[in-house]
Amino acid sequence: MDFLQSMIWRTEGIRPIAPVRWRGGDGLVSAFWEAESQAGARGYYLAGHPHIMVFFTDMSDQFRISNHDGQFARQFRPMPRAIYVPPGVPVWTGSTTTHRFSHLNLHLHKNRLLRFLSPSIGSSAALAAIRRPVEIYDVEAIEVLAGLIVNELSEPSKHALYIESLVSSIVASLLHVHEQNDGQAAGRLTQAQMNKLLSRVDELRDDRLTVAEMAQAVGLSESWFSNVFKQTTGKTPLQWQLAKRIDRAKGLLAETNMTISAIAAQIGFSDQAHFTRVFRQVAGDTPAAWRRFHDAQ
Incomplete structure (x- = not known):
């Protein structure tokens, strides 16, 4: 499947410091970026297909991210180490300091993603999974897999199947896909995020937080938080x-x-x-x- 990523993007105050290393594949484009961001730099990204970003350093103190607007007047959160963005979901980023960073971008055709997920979890669960955003701060295995992809982009020596298999492993890990009794795919909060939330709730006498406040406590947007919270606990945040x-x-x-x-x-x-x-x-x-x-x- 020939595939050219379709993304609208605008940046201010961000510049590459090395040539972009990239490679196309079956419904897939992998690209490794090294860049420098100025304090106050901004970015806007909107893709018609799913995409994944994996950062090789902790960006939570330098970058913030929002799905609402580029002024960050509404909810925003620290940049996670890895993020899966469903097709059609806008992303704004803003830099708080001058810094250098590197990240791997994976652009996937949604049909390619469905083709990978459907045999294991079913077509309806696969469709639900690709519509569900995911953000994580603990990347461990994902970072190792992303590093192997970057090595191959830097010094190509293997068949395209090699990168494709690594990307498939990242997808399976990042989307937290597994088969449940109801056949639905699940994206879940990490234990560290649940611990932060429990700590925040325990600080309050009557244990009441708005959904927006709960989302802010774990560094997620309100809509994304509500989605994955129910997958994690079986209840809505208010329940x-x-x-x-x-x-x-x-x-x-x-x-x-x-x-x-x-x-x-x-x-x-x-x-x-x-x-x-x-x-x-x-x-x-x-x-x-x-x-x-x-x-x-």
């Missing part, structure tokens, strides 16, 4: 927070003599009746009945 509040209420019911109205106020409910309704929905019983059952054990 998950509600379950944590009820868990806290159970602890207070079991370990203190606080009244139910006091517990309701302690965990941020407006009144006892509202707390009782929500507790029953989540725990299957009223707070009073739950406490009696626990005390009888």
Whole structure:
């Protein structure tokens, strides 16, 4: 499949410091960039097909990224080490300092990606996977694979199949694709991201954060966060927070003599009746009945 990447891109304050090393393949273009970015530099990228960027150094202190606008007036986050961008998703970047960086760009035809994923996870799950953005900060194996691709781009010696197989491995690792009972592909938050979120939630008395605040805590956009959060926990962010509040209420019911109205106020409910309704929905019983059952054990 002959393929030329289709991308609209504009940059200010970013310049290459070495010739771009690239190679085409079956529905694939691999390109290695070495560049220098000035403080205040900006970039805009919009591709009609999926693409992957792997950075070889930690860019989180120098670059920020947004899917909303180039002024970074709305949500933005530190640049991850590796990012998968679905087709048609715009990306803005901004540099906070002058620095040099290198990264591998992988442009993939969406049909090529579907052809790789579908035999293993099914066509519907594959289509869902390529529409799901992924960002990770812990790249380990992906960085090794990307480095092998860069070596081959620098000194070509192997068949095109070699790079194609390495790219396929990066895709499988980055997209966190595996077969589940429901046949859906999953992109998940890392344990480190979940730990950051738990720490942030535990700082609050009533355990309540907006979805935007939860996303900011782990360095993701709100829409991307909501998508992968449900894949990770099986709940929406608000359902998950509600379950944590009820868990806290159970602890207070079991370990203190606080009244139910006091517990309701302690965990941020407006009144006892509202707390009782929500507790029953989540725990299957009223707070009073739950406490009696626990005390009888």
